[in-house]
Amino acid sequence: MVRLITHNLLACHAKGCTSNNFPLQLKDVQLEQREAEFNPDFLRRFMPKLDWGALVDTARQLGDDSLPLEQPEMFDDDFLRKLHHVLLEVSVEEGAMVCPNCSHIYPISNGIPNMLLAENEIG
């Protein structure tokens, strides 16, 4: 399963692909929902690591527009619950991730993305 929490950290790592390589675009996705334990402290600590724009864009692409476009200043419980759902409970089971820069395709099958590179793409 590729949850959005990891998708938000993932950039293309092919040779020479160093700029504009984030976020990877999701294509032909099949989603799955599964419950996870709600941990507000963890989310608060994780906030600085997130790229908010990329997260909201990806979530909207996947048909979830519960998150505000601008990152709020205060994190209330309601907001954290929404964030928890988007980050940790939605996962991509099938589909592909495409690099916006070099268009390398990372296929996802059974919830596991194939990140292997060909010999000439290794940096």
Next chain:
Amino acid sequence: MSRPELVAPPEIYYGDTEASKYTQNTRIQQIQAEMTYRAMELLNIPEGETAFLLDIGCGSGLSGEILDEEGHIWAGVDVSPSMLEIALEREVEGDLFLQDIGQGFGFRPGSFDGAISISVLQWLLNAETSHPTSSPPHRLTRFFTTLHSALKNPSRAILQFYPTSDDQIQLITSIAQKAGFGGGIVVDYPNSKKARKVFLCLFVGGGGGQQVPQGLADEGGDERVQFERRRDRETKRKKSAKSKHTQDKDWVLKKKDLYRKRGKEGVPRDSKYTARTRKPVF
């Protein structure tokens, strides 16, 4: 028995049969669990804090299960599809990636609060093809530099591995240092053949304030092969049972005296041969 990393590359060696064998073997499970707990201890994450960790070479999720238990959220990478399939069957909580760590990671800077890796690094020490990107130093460099940037500052990475020689340790530590890591090697039970474990403890940042932890000493009573203690106990019991039968001369004379006093018939008379030590049987 030759080392598995010399037989075939990991994605081939850990095919379907080897992967299920590995996961079902209770001895491997136990050792992996012990090493994972030790790695967590060395990782030194504050008690009760949920961290976002990277499990390098997660395999079938033996170590990931422990991270789940401890309440951490994690992502795992492995190069063997069969191993990952078993991890899926076991329904581990972490996100899994099919990835060759020698090709480097694509994680954004500062993504993880720490990384662990159990019995993986030795797989990077063999070249599979003659392509320049397949040479061990190149793969190690790529691995350590991308890992260094994927970790937040300050944090730690604990990598347990099985080196065959000091040269290998030297190579790995020098490349890790060049990639920007601080830290060093921690050896647990250095004098034991079976229990000896090598951990590479790498620090990101911290301004040199972090100390390399001490390795465990050799009094590792728990680090023994199953049933070894029972065997010890049984041989000890046998020995003590045997020694009860051989008593010294005074004890024999006293007993004979006692029997005579009680009026028992046929008590042998005392002589210079009474309770003499006999020749060994062999």
